Each structure stands twice: as structure tokens, then as C-alpha cells.
Amino acid sequence: MSTLEAASSMTTKQDTAWQVCIHPDCRSTYGIDEILVGCPKCGNLLDIAYDWDRLEVPASLSEIEARWSTRRNPLDFSGVWRFRSLLPFAPEQSIVTIGEGQTILRQSSPVAKYAGLEESNLLLQYEGLNPSGSFKDNGMTAASTHARMAGAKYAACASTGNTSASLAIYSSAAQLFNALVFVGSGKISFGKLSQALDYGARTLQIAGDFDDALKQVREVCQREKIYLCNSVNPFRLEGQKTIMFRVLEALNWEPPDWIVVPGGNLGNSSSFGKAFLELKELGLIDRVPRLAVINAAGANTLTQLYNGQGLRWNDGRTDDAMIDSFFSQMDAENRRASTLATAIEINRPVNLKKCLRALEACNGVVRQVSDQEILDAKAQVGAGGFGCEPASAASVSGAKQLREEGIIAPSDKVVCILTGHQLKDPDATVTYHSSNAGNIDPKLADKGIDAVSFANSPVPVDNDLERILDVIRSL
Ligand code: F0G
Secondary structure (H helix, E strand, O other): OOHHHHHHHOOOOOOOEEEEEOOOOOOOEEOOOOOOOOOOOOOOOEEEEEOHHHOOOOOOHHHHHHHHHHOOOHHHHOOOHHHHHHOOOOOHHHOOOOOOOOOEEEEOHHHHHHHOOOHHHEEEEEHHHOOOOEOHHHHHHHHHHHHHHOOOOEEEEEEOOHHHHHHHHHHHHHOOOEEEEEEEOOOOOHHHHHHHHHOOOEEEEEOOOHHHHHHHHHHHHHHHOOEEOOOOOHHHHHHHHHHHHHHHHHOOOOOOOEEEEEOOOOHHHHHHHHHHHHHHHOOOOOOOOEEEEEEEHHHOHHHHHHHHOOOOOHHHOOOHHHHHHHHHHHHHOOOOOOOOOHHHOOOOOOOHHHHHHHHHHOOOEEEEEOHHHHHHHHHHHHHHOOOOOHHHHHHHHHHHHHHHOOOOOOOOOEEEEEOEOHHHOHHHHHHHHHOEOOEOOHHHHOOOOOOOOOOOOOOOOOOOHHHHHHHHHHO
16 A cells, blocks of 8 residues: 555545645544644645545546646636646635746757756756746645635745745735745845735745755744745645646656756645655556656755755655754754855755655655856756756756766656746856956855856946957857
């Protein structure tokens, strides 16, 4: 029996959806309307579980494609809610949608070449095409829906920038609750900060980093009964499952060999694992892809625990003493996350255990990549596709590394998730492209960047036609 099956068989609730503790010795269940971000009994993470036998499950995934013909219905237009039969926790009239999930899976030959793959085998999933420019909208539509079901008037999050932008846009567009966002001062890119401000979210700049901001917001939400929208919220992860549904849909429901995803708070990887476990359980796919989770080297808790210390899911009985001692030592040494990929500058990933489950379910691997590798890969994604923000390029850089190690074969079909839009962090992009071998911008040099192999530097030229023509002829 799979973990998720075990969870559902334990319930005593009459409803078709409920919340359940992920720990096998607890498995406490809670109603769908309750606002919880952890098991009140044992403190572990919660899942959303379904009684699939009593629900209308599609007989095949391609049945969902029929919804393309009824796209005037906002629920069918949404790239999240057209899959609502696979995340059936909300009555249709409660669903909050702003047209999220209109994303695309595209093949990129230049990026395939860079990663060492056969030309047609590298596919980029552009989640930056969401309304707020990142994958977060997949989850925020689900969390906003649940906040509405629970009658929340205030919703909050801590963020490295994208969660806050997403919460803020759902608050401004849906007008159902007020948004309160906590960000680390100086820790988020201007593109993202500008979104939270423009969409009218009350924005608190905490004198600390993301890990500090998350600790504070959790406390605030608990004390003030505010709805928390970070990925400890299990409803958010339900929405993020649909990224995988759309990838499968684009591949005519044939799973790829690999899904490669950047790892920060580990919400995406966790939800991808749940998506595949459920699809398998429902008999809608017969094999799951392998999962590669890629840390930035400066924020590599998962890499250290998974590869360095051998931490595993272990049927839900994770070695908590190992985890606790890792974090105690981190605190004692005051080790802080540090990477130019600010979106994943996180040292205390809240979904660590669920990610371990996903790695187990998908025969996964974990790798870390340097800021140098991230920015080089990002430049390649820009030159060979629609571009992405730095954290997203960790996926391409990770795929390249796994290819070099021979773990990914050149003939494997590899999907890299590009989590955020190119315009999210223009500073990182312009700084890279404006640097040159003898003159690396100090912001990059500080993070160990000593080469800008793919820089496309702007060319200064006098305001003079002949000089301009000289420059063009010399290109
Ligand atoms: N990529 C981008 C662009 C992100 O914004 C994040 C997370 C991740 C990857 C990591 O995803 O947490 O699911 O492993 N950003 C969060 C935020 C933390 O606050 O916007 P994860």
C-alpha cells in the first residue's frame, strides 16, 4: 500500500477530502475547512487526501483535454482548475482564479546542446508565464480558494519575492482578503518587491533573511489567526501538482525520463512527487519520471542531508535527530544561506520531509550548482529561449551536471522547470552581461563569479552615425 493510500484508509471522516498528518505513527485527520499549517498533535506536515472511490476521477488523462473547448468558463480556462478533478477539495463556486497556468513546454535545441543532450530532448517548462510571473500562482490560486472557503480576511506569507508577488496579485485581483507580506530586507530583487508594492500588499521588510521572515510570519499568523500562504500550507501544493499535469498533457500524457527542478523551500518537488504518486495510484500513468532537485551551493541543506548524511524518507520515519542536529549546528555556526539566486536563498526548507517522499517515489537525485553555473546556464536559457530568473536556471545547470556524470543519458527526455520570468531580476542579468573578463562586477565577484563566458555586453558608442555604422560593421 502506498503512503497516500495508507493515509486515506485511516480516515474516519465522511467527506471526500480531508487533511492528514504525513507521519505514519500519527496520521491524524482534520476537516477540509480547518486552517492548519502543521499537525496540531505531532507538528509534522499535512497532506490533502481524497476518497477517490467516491469522487469522479477521469477515466484517462486525455479526458481533461475536452475542457479546452469550454474555455469561456474561467475554471476551464485556468491551467490549474481544468484539472480540478485531480485536486477536488473545493466547491466550484469557491474557486478563486485569475487565469493562472497558461504556460508552455518548449523544446530548446541550443539549451539541449549546452546541457549535452540530444537536440530534441531538452524541454523547458515556462512557469514565468503565469499572471505574477512565477510558478507560485499555481499554488496561490489553490491557497486563495481555501482562504475563501475558510472565510479568511487577511492572508500572509514570508517570501524571497515570488510568493509575495503572487499573494499580492491574488489579493488585489480577487478582492477577497488583504495581503500582508514579510520579506528579508535587501534580500529580494526589485522586480518582485515592486509587484508586492504595486498590488497593494502591506509589506514588512524584516531585518533578516527569508528563514527569519518565515519564522516570524508563522508566529504572527498563529497569534493573530491570519491565513498563512507559504508552502507549509498543504492546499498550495495541491495547485502546484498541476505543473506536472500540464507537462504530461504537453507530452501527450507520456511521462518524460526526468523532471529537473530548483529546490528552495522544496514545495514544488514535494507537490510533483504527490502528483505522480496519485496519478499512479489512480492508474492514470504507468510509470513515473525520475526527479532531480537542484540546490544553489550557497543554500544546500537538502544536498548536505540527502547526499552528505544519507537522510531518507524511510516510510515517513525520517531520522529527526539527524535533522535537528544539522539545524542546531547551523545555528551554532550562524550559517546563512547566500546565493545570487535569491529566490532559493533558503537554509531551512520547510517541506524537507515531503521532498524526501518525492525523491523516494521518483527515484530521485539531489545536486548543488554554483552561482557561476547558475548565471551561465541562465544566459544560455536567455539566448536559446524565453529566458528565466537566476534560480530557475539551476534546473538547466543541474541537468548539465547530471549529464556530465552520466546519470542522465543523452537520449533521455528531460524537462527543466523554469520557475520564474526573466524580468523578475533584471539586476542580476544586466550585471552579468555588463561584466567582462577583466572587470567582473563586485556583486558577482563577491559570490565567486570569475568569468562571464556568455556575456552579451552593451556597446557604448558616440551619438554619431558614422561611429554607429563602424561599430555595427565590426560586430
Ligand atoms: N524558483 C523560484 C523562481 C522561486 O521563487 C522559488 C521559491 C523556487 C524556485 C524554489 O521553490 O520553494 O518550491 O523549492 N520561492 C519562494 C518565495 C521561497 O518566497 O518566492 P521551492
